[in-house]
Amino acid sequence: MENSEQAAMSRSRFPDGFRILRGAQEYVTYIDHSSLRVWYSETPWQYEKHFHSAVEIIMPIRGEVIYTVSDFCYHVQADEVLIIPPNWEHSLTMNEGSARYLLLFEPDNIFTMRDMQLIDELLRIPLYLTDQPEAQESIRALLMQIVNCYEKKEFLWNSICYSYLLQLYARLGQLNMARELRRYDMRSKKTDPEIMDSARLYIDQNYMKDITLDDVSAFTGFSKCYFSRIFKQQFGVPFSDYLRTKRVNMASELLIHSRRFIQDIAESVGFSSIATFNRVFRTVKNCTPSRYREIYGDYSK
Numbered sequence: 001m002e003n004s005e006q007a008a009m010s011r012s013r014f015p016d017g018f019r020i021l022r023g024a025q026e027y028v029t030y031i032d033h034s035s036l037r038v039w040y041s042e043t044p045w046q047y048e049k050h051f052h053s054a055v056e057i058i059m060p061i062r063g064e065v066i067y068t069v070s071d072f073c074y075h076v077q078a079d080e081v082l083i084i085p086p087n088w089e090h091s092l093t094m095n096e097g098s099a100r101y102l103l104l105f106e107p108d109n110i111f112t113m114r115d116m117q118l119i120d121e122l123l124r125i126p127l128y129l130t131d132q133p134e135a136q137e138s139i140r141a142l143l144m145q146i147v148n149c150y151e152k153k154e155f156l157w158n159s160i161c162y163s164y165l166l167q168l169y170a171r172l173g174q175l176n177m178a179r180e181l182r183r184y185d186m187r188s189k190k191t192d193p194e195i196m197d198s199a200r201l202y203i204d205q206n207y208m209k210d211i212t213l214d215d216v217s218a219f220t221g222f223s224k225c226y227f228s229r230i231f232k233q234q235f236g237v238p239f240s241d242y243l244r245t246k247r248v249n250m251a252s253e254l255l256i257h258s259r260r261f262i263q264d265i266a267e268s269v270g271f272s273s274i275a276t277f278n279r280v281f282r283t284v285k286n287c288t289p290s291r292y293r294e295i296y297g298d299y300s301k
Contacts, residue, residue, distance in 0.1 A: 020295070024089065025286060026052040027295045028104050034158040036105040036165075038150040041094070049091045053285070054104040056084040059143050063098025067091070069126050076128070081139050083127040101147055108249055110166055114197070119173040120236060127172070135175050142168045195220050196234045199227070200242070207246045208270045213239050247271065248284040255293040262289050 020027040030037055049068075058065050060078045067074040067082055069090040076082045084090055086107060094100060110116065111123055129136045145164045149157050199220050203211065216239065217227035231239050247269040254265045266277035266289075281289050 021050065024050050026050045027287075028052050028054045028106075029295070030106075032298070035109075036103070036146075036150070036158055036161050038147055039102045040099070040147075041102070042099040043094075044096050044098075045092070045094045047092045049089055051087050051089045052104070053086050053106065055086060055107045056090070057103040057105075057143065058082045058084075058092070059101045059103070059140060061099040061101065063095065065098060065100050066093045066095075072126075074126075074128055077130070079136055079140070081129040081136060081143070083129075085124055085126065088126060101143070103143065103146065105162075105165060109162055110169055112249070113166075114200075116169070117235060119169065119176065122169070122172055122176060132175075135172075138171055139168060142171065193234060195222075196230060199231065200235065203239075203243060203246065207243060207250065208268060210270065210272070211243070243270075244280050245284055248281050251277070251281065251289065252285065252292060252296075255289055256296050257298055262293075265289070 020029060028037065058067065058076055059081055060076055062078050064078070065076045065082075067076060067084070067090055069084055069088055074082050107123075116123065129139055142164050146161045149161050149164065154160075199216055202216060202219050213224055213228065217224045220227055222230070228239060231242075235242060237245075251265050251269045251271075254260055254268070255262070258265075260268075262277075263274045266274050271277035271280070278288060281292070285292055287295070
């Protein structure tokens with residue numbers, strides 16, 4: 001790391017790892033072979049504004065935790081839950097007499113599941129569970145299952161924790177089913193969702209090739225202009241953004257779990273040049289591929 005970059009980074013030691021900051025951006029560190037962390041604290045605490053790629057969930061056990069998320073203040077009480085999606089700037093304060101669990105996890109394994117598009121709105125905005133006794137009780141019960149699993153750390157505990165997270169988001173979707181199904185029905189009247197779902201599957205299976213908008217629109221039988229419009233309408237992002245994010249996410253996995261050269265990884269996920277790969281990767285992940293591997297890689301320790 002260059003000296004200027006070292007100077008811009010700060011580290012704080014916690015019992016089970018480091019907190020790494022570069023300006024307001026936090027790079028969450030995880031225990032080996034995992035992508036989830038849980039912290040319990042009874043200590044009064046003030047955490048300055050920051051953001052990160054992880055989802056953050058706060059579950060007070062007693063008292064309250066005060067969160068400011070994009071200038072909106074939440075006073076999260078002991079029977080409530082606040083879920084903050086990736087890359088939302090936030091700060092928190094916990095005063096004397098309070099206690100809380102804080103969970104951080106990388107969302108890609110859940111958010112990219114095919115039926116998660118049905119609750120896309122719930123995934124992209126802060127979700128404050130208050131004055132909803134049924135929702136609060138069921139979601140907090142699932143969170144306590146995650147806490148117990150994390151503390152025991154039995155074999156494959158990370159995967160078991162993610163199974164509870166998947167149940168959590170499925171439950172949130174069920175609790176909001178009527179509104180979300182109305183939204184999906186309105187969208188379905190304007191598009192053919194089965195054909196568009198097949199188009200996304202085609203992209204997922206061929207992202208490493210030199211596929212273009214022309215190729216995928218031809219696969220669906222739609223004109224290029226019509227396909228572009230309904231793809232964005234159904235999935236919320238343009239075709240080009242979806243494809244580049246897919247390639248970057250697959251490259252991220254290879255950076256973390258292999259020793260392959262970065263140029264080789266770039267080519268294997270469909271980038272025609274290392275310069276393009278570096279530029280697109282930085283745009284999506286807010287850091288360079290080499291820095292990403294240094295922070296998260298299994299083989300960089």
